Amino acid sequence: MSENSAAPIKKALSRNVMLPAQDMALLGQTSQPILTHADGIYVYADDGRRLIDGPAGMWCAQVGYGRREIVDAIAHQAMVLPYASPWYMATSPAARLAARIAELTPGDLNRIFFTTGGSTAVDSALRFSEFYNNVQGRPQKKRIIVRYDGYHGSTALAAACTGRTGNWPNFDIADERISFLSSPNPRHAGNRTQEAFLDDLVQEFEDRIEALGPDTIAAFLAEPVLASGGVIIPPKGYHARFKAICEAHDILYISDEVVTAFGRCGEWFASESVFDVVPDIITFAKGVTSGYVPLGGMAISEKVLERVSGDKAGGSYFTNGYTYTNQPVACAAALANIELMEREDVVVRARAMAPYFAQALASLRDLPGVAETRSVGLMGCVQCLLDPTRADGNADDKAFTLEIDNRCFELGLIVRPLGDLCVLSPPLIITREQIDDMVAIMRRAISEVGAAHGLHARVPAAV
Ligand SMILES: Cc1ncc(COP(=O)(O)O)c(C=O)c1O
Incomplete structure (x- = not known):
């Protein structure tokens, strides 16, 4: 049996593993996606799917995987x-x-x-x-x-x-x-x-x-x-x-x-x-x-x-x-x-890429449900609020944002869920095209989840 066979991994997860920030009500029942390997800015799940690692692991995979x-x-x-x-x-x-x-x-x-x-x-x-x-x-x-x-x-x-x-x-x-x-x-x-x-x-x-x-x-x-x-x-x-x-x-x-x-x-x-x-x-x-x-x-x-x-x-x-x-x-x-x-001039390249990253995130601001985007260097976030005038999200906003994060995952992008924020801090080796891919997935996820919540794109007034 391969080391990545799902059954023994799931069994050990349910019986033996305690997670950080473990939801104790779900001890032994938490089903995390299982990753098998990684390359560059991508990680791969055990069902073969390739995912962009939006948070660079936990803000740490600066030079990417497989180096x-x-x-x-x-x-x-x-x-x-x-x-x-x-x-x-x-x-x-x-x-x-x-x-x-x-x-x-x-x-x-x-x-x-x-x-x-x-x-x-x-x-x-x-x-x-x-x-x-x-x-x-x-x-x-x-x-x-x-x-x-x-x-x-x-x-x-x-x-x-x-x-x-x-x-x-x-x-x-x-x-x-x-x-x-x-x-x-x-x-x-x-x-x-x-x-x-x-x-x-x-x-x-x-x-x-x-x-x-x-x-x-x-x-x-x-x-x-x-x-x-x-x-x-x-x-x-x-x-x-x-x-x-x-x-x-x-x-x-x-x-x-x-x-x-x-x-x-x-x-x-x-x-x-x-x-x-x-x-x-x-x-x-x-x-x-x-x-x-x-x-x-x-x-x-x-x-x-x-x-x-x-x-x-x-x-x-x-x-x-x-x-x-x-x-x-x-x-x-x-x-x-x-x-x-x-x-590889990774730090210089990250600095040079920062304005592009900021603009790419900002391009999402036209979507209803997006209250704000902000970033410094290659750490950024999209704040999602059902009512964008609120300073901080309430429980509904957090649930809304989690739905967006989950939809991003289905579409091939890992987003760090953090309350009402979708956090993106990709590996510093990310290219412009990969930033575009990341933001395109986010756009689709926010639009779809927003529509399901009755938020619809602002249509220009008819003349
Ligand atoms: C700013 C800051 N300090 C300290 C820590 C703790 O680091 P570690 O999880 O490696 O113990 C973290 C973890 O995310 C962090 O973000």
Whole structure:
């Protein structure tokens, strides 16, 4: 029986597999499509159907599938040295990868700590902020400021920082150290201008700092673009103004670039190049290996490290680490991925493709049911609302959007369903023709589902 035979896979899924965000009422009954292989921007289902991978896996398949160079690097490293303890031994892949990433990060973020993925990268950055203040004799400076709609992962601390309130029920994640600010979603401006909306967000941050006391706040943790919270692109100037406030109060600015780095926004890292801010710490994962194997990490500023190292260390150890910190196979995969991206100018091409992608999404705005399209680099979304004047979708809008996503799937396109958003963040190697294919499927799906809901294309008035 082939490894892809449906029956044993379905049996194991029903008996043995627990999924992320598992709907517990349907434990053992969830029927996910089974994928067998992939190539370029396409994945293939076990019924032989080819699907465009609209979300690039989970925002991670930057260079697409079937890239021999990465596979060879993984196989080679697994053969010569699959593992070494990062506590006692150094290896070439981790050292070379750290040096390479340090060349790509902004400012003096030259010290790299590798983790197993995005959540552990965020967790490590937050634990560093704790350590940083304890070593400096400021044990009360511990609070973490985050935003509603932010997503930072699934370890306990990263999950506690997640402002997607839908993730909260039945988890005891309330942590008195964590304080939530408003989502910087431009659609929440109401009748304010974007400038006035930004002023209010800044004021809220300043008021919160004053209320809590700056000497109790360790860090501000923020994604440059709130990805899983809804591809939310904050108003222009937001990041720089928040960074200036952090500097004024000696608060670490942690930029969570787990999604936005490695070309997703048209730059290696988005913080400075796209959003004008040099953070104190950047977390990354996903695109660093294009999803071939798990890896994450954080880059820390030298200036920040100077305050807790050398003769300022006071005998301290940063006792945070993982069995798979500096994992040689993962680091070799990341090096091969980065080399491939450089050789093929993947980041430059993604930047050049961004306006075409934005226009292609915008071409859907004539369809009834499409409230908005937005994108930065090659991460974008189509917001589908039965009533486009609403800022956020209600349960009916979410059901409507899910129908659209399902219809896209039937027509050969995977779309990440995210409430009232159809999220598209394709592999960065996508061509114009493939973007056209993606958008043509979306057009058909939105039109058909819209018509079934009584939404009909606006017909020009008869003359
Ligand atoms: C911004 C952000 N941070 C952290 C994470 C957690 O990463 P991981 O799922 O690799 O642990 C994610 C995952 O989607 C993310 O989007």
